Amino acid sequence: MPGHIEARRDLAAIFRWSSQLGLSEGICNHYSYAVDDRHFLVNPVGVHWQEMQAGHLLLADAQGNVVEGQGEIEPTALFIHWRIHQRVPHARCVLHTHMPHATAIASLEKGRLEMICQNSLRFYNDIAYDDDYRGLALDDEEGDRIAERLGSSRILFLANHGVIVIGSSISRSFDDLYYLERACKVQILAHSTGLPRKTVDHQTAQITHDQFADDQPFADAHLAAIRRILDKTSPEYADC
Numbered sequence: 001m002p003g004h005i006e007a008r009r010d011l012a013a014i015f016r017w018s019s020q021l022g023l024s025e026g027i028c029n030h031y032s033y034a035v036d037d038r039h040f041l042v043n044p045v046g047v048h049w050q051e052m053q054a055g056h057l058l059l060a061d062a063q064g065n066v067v068e069g070q071g072e073i074e075p076t077a078l079f080i081h082w083r084i085h086q087r088v089p090h091a092r093c094v095l096h097t098h099m100p101h102a103t104a105i106a107s108l109e110k111g112r113l114e115m116i117c118q119n120s121l122r123f124y125n126d127i128a129y130d131d132d133y134r135g136l137a138l139d140d141e142e143g144d145r146i147a148e149r150l151g152s153s154r155i156l157f158l159a160n161h162g163v164i165v166i167g168s169s170i171s172r173s174f175d176d177l178y179y180l181e182r183a184c185k186v187q188i189l190a191h192s193t194g195l196p197r198k199t200v201d202h203q204t205a206q207i208t209h210d211q212f213a214d215d216q217p218f219a220d221a222h223l224a225a226i227r228r229i230l231d232k233t234s235p236e237y238a239d240c
Helices: 005-020 075-087 100-106 140-150 170-192 202-212 216-233
Strands: 030-034 039-042 058-061 066-068 093-097 127-130 155-158 162-167
Touching (some): 005 030, 005 039, 005 170, 075 093, 075 140, 093 170, 100 155, 100 162, 127 140, 140 155, 170 216
Parallel strands (some): 127 155
Antiparallel strands (some): 030 093, 039 058, 058 066, 093 162, 155 162
């Protein structure tokens, strides 16, 4: 029986839910969770997010050796995720996607999330931007560069690539990922009207951000609701 069972089930649940929401891209992209300062759980190459089960997840070490599970780690997952886990203290969970609306903004010249809706305000002054696309992350140097760009923020937009969302828990990180994509979708829809956007002033944006600061119970409830639905519709996600 693999260890860290509940973390595995939480990750498997958010993989499945992300796929249902259209946030996945084939068998690409990665979610990871550091179980301690030497090991992390991550999805293996070749498993679609819609079929992910708790037992599919690999427990790996800093060198990319699989300690528990069967399969291989995709190289960019090792170099991006483990370097962030190691270099960014608050990155217990690291979620990397090419989800469409956020990636569309990352594909614009100096693309930025605008403070024009309530969902965007939860990320006010908590987003970093890497405007220097350098191809696939296939070595520690690129992983370290991405971690440095992330800094103390919990969101990183990767130009011409996608986004990274980090947090202290699986539930909080997924909650942020979900609402980030919603905010990006609203922004794109607002742009499509051709009308001026109504930007929230800095003081109100900061107040609203602070009001969202202690939403771990809400994030936990969000993930619990997802798991209840999956327990009914596809309970095999929890199989170890």
